[in-house]
Amino acid sequence: MSSQNTTSVIILAAGQGTRMKSEIPKVLHCVAGRPMLGYAMLLARHVATTNVAVVVGHGSDKLRTYLQQEALQFEPYLVVEQTEQLGTGHAVQQAYPALTAASPPLAHQYVIMCGDTPLLTAETLSALVEYHQTERATLTLLTTHLSDPSGYGRVLRGTEGTVCRIVEDRDASPEEKQVSEINVGTYVVEAQFLETALGKLSPQNAQGEYYLTDIIEMAVKDRQKVVAWVTKDSLETTGVNNRVHLALAEKEMRRRICERLMLDGVTILDPDRVVVDHQVTVGRDTVLHPGVVLEGQTEVGECCTIRANSRLSNSVVHRGVTIQDACVLQEATVEDEAVIGPMAHLRPGTVIHGKAKVGNFVELKKTEVGENSKVNHLSYLGDTWIGRNVNVGAGTITCNYDGYRKAQTVIEDDVFIGSDVQLIAPVTIGKGALIAAGTTVTNNVPADALGISRVLQITKEGTAARRRALLDPSVLQSGQVEERPSAAPILQKEQKSS
Numbered sequence: 001m002s003s004q005n006t007t008s009v010i011i012l013a014a015g016q017g018t019r020m021k022s023e024i025p026k027v028l029h030c031v032a033g034r035p036m037l038g039y040a041m042l043l044a045r046h047v048a049t050t051n052v053a054v055v056v057g058h059g060s061d062k063l064r065t066y067l068q069q070e071a072l073q074f075e076p077y078l079v080v081e082q083t084e085q086l087g088t089g090h091a092v093q094q095a096y097p098a099l100t101a102a103s104p105p106l107a108h109q110y111v112i113m114c115g116d117t118p119l120l121t122a123e124t125l126s127a128l129v130e131y132h133q134t135e136r137a138t139l140t141l142l143t144t145h146l147s148d149p150s151g152y153g154r155v156l157r158g159t160e161g162t163v164c165r166i167v168e169d170r171d172a173s174p175e176e177k178q179v180s181e182i183n184v185g186t187y188v189v190e191a192q193f194l195e196t197a198l199g200k201l202s203p204q205n206a207q208g209e210y211y212l213t214d215i216i217e218m219a220v221k222d223r224q225k226v227v228a229w230v231t232k233d234s235l236e237t238t239g240v241n242n243r244v245h246l247a248l249a250e251k252e253m254r255r256r257i258c259e260r261l262m263l264d265g266v267t268i269l270d271p272d273r274v275v276v277d278h279q280v281t282v283g284r285d286t287v288l289h290p291g292v293v294l295e296g297q298t299e300v301g302e303c304c305t306i307r308a309n310s311r312l313s314n315s316v317v318h319r320g321v322t323i324q325d326a327c328v329l330q331e332a333t334v335e336d337e338a339v340i341g342p343m344a345h346l347r348p349g350t351v352i353h354g355k356a357k358v359g360n361f362v363e364l365k366k367t368e369v370g371e372n373s374k375v376n377h378l379s380y381l382g383d384t385w386i387g388r389n390v391n392v393g394a395g396t397i398t399c400n401y402d403g404y405r406k407a408q409t410v411i412e413d414d415v416f417i418g419s420d421v422q423l424i425a426p427v428t429i430g431k432g433a434l435i436a437a438g439t440t441v442t443n444n445v446p447a448d449a450l451g452i453s454r455v456l457q458i459t460k461e462g463t464a465a466r467r468r469a470l471l472d473p474s475v476l477q478s479g480q481v482e483e484r485p486s487a488a489p490i491l492q493k494e495q496k497s498s
């Protein structure tokens, strides 16, 4: 792009998106985890040399909130309110004066684009702007050919192939509807012409709206140069108007993300069945099995294996980690060479240090597991700090909630906790202590001590055999199941006598 022309961008995002049938404004629907508006903003920043204006209207509070959240990526930008959505032309009529009043005010050319075209690439947009400049055109529009052009504005060309005007689908005659070249809704327009053209728009059409597309015919009539940049990638130009289009955009965006990861050295066994959000990073030589979902701000390091159907949401995984099948990680951190799962649930605030193991059916919440420690089977640990080389036996549970407050459990280095232990928080198990299986720990256990709480075992010689004999089907009459004698008396009697 040449530098002598300053470029402002106008993004149209005020429409309701009726066809989405949604409470959420259309441009806030996500594609690969990012609202469609976000893609438009990033693209705009790619070509803008000065301000970007976003025209908001329907659901504008929600749009403003989103834009503020992402302000750092998008600035500088202006938000322009279009209180009544009277069409794309009307939207630009609102944005133009706001942009000329802003500082720095002057732009030589305006790129106008829609907020509902998330697949459009920076390469295509840059090509459009460059073509506009090399052609020294007044107006350049992006077009493509579609096998099914229905719903889009059609590009009507004259006998010499020059662009004459755009007719909207709803205003098109049957012959015009046959035209396969469509208007993508992305334009580069010279400032001076735009200003005059906006003043002349009128809502004389099927929808009673101010169509931005009318400026094309105006320019032609005014003998201005109008050219079209025809892109071959028609998928890229998909305008999302309903949920079917949204799914199409989602699929294509996911495909692009997986392709980028694979070219960067990530193995993806089945890219059609792996879902990775746009912001996620994955290191080289990591292997993603089918059904893996990586969401939000997730970061996965090098040489990891993430097996089938595991979902990592806003989580950080360091190097050489194995996540077995069907795990859920939410806002969790897993350090080098740790092994998680299968079927483990790491909830927010969980940190698993190097080489630790968290196994089958273990749920951890706000819990730190030290290096080389193991929580391998059927446990719930909440608000717990675990040191190094600790073994937590199968079925261990922290009772961290008394119905009013959460309390902390501390398990120091080298502790061995037997199976089926309950730790009633707040409680601390000192370094090197041993907790016997089946213990309910209610008091702190000092370093190197044994903690045990058990009912003494009773053993009754022969009782099992006598019970078996009494209940044996051969002593029952057939069909008299309900009246068979119970073994309970024999057991009770023996209990009394022992």
Ligand code: UD1
Binding pocket: 012, 013, 014, 015, 016, 027, 055, 082, 084, 085, 086, 087, 088, 089, 090, 091, 114, 115, 116, 151, 152, 153, 154, 166, 168, 182, 183, 184, 185, 210, 211, 212, 213, 238, 239, 241
């Ligand atoms: C528009 C074009 C059509 C093109 C298609 C490409 C017009 C008249 N038609 O049609 O030629 O083929 O895009 O996808 O421009 N918007 C506002 N304010 C409004 C109305 C719309 O900001 O008053 C915004 C919407 O939020 C949306 C964009 O403009 O982001 C396009 O509006 P939409 O209603 O989707 O236009 P289409 O019918 O798709």
Ligand code: CA
Binding pocket: 114, 116, 239, 240, 241
């Ligand atoms: Ca549209």
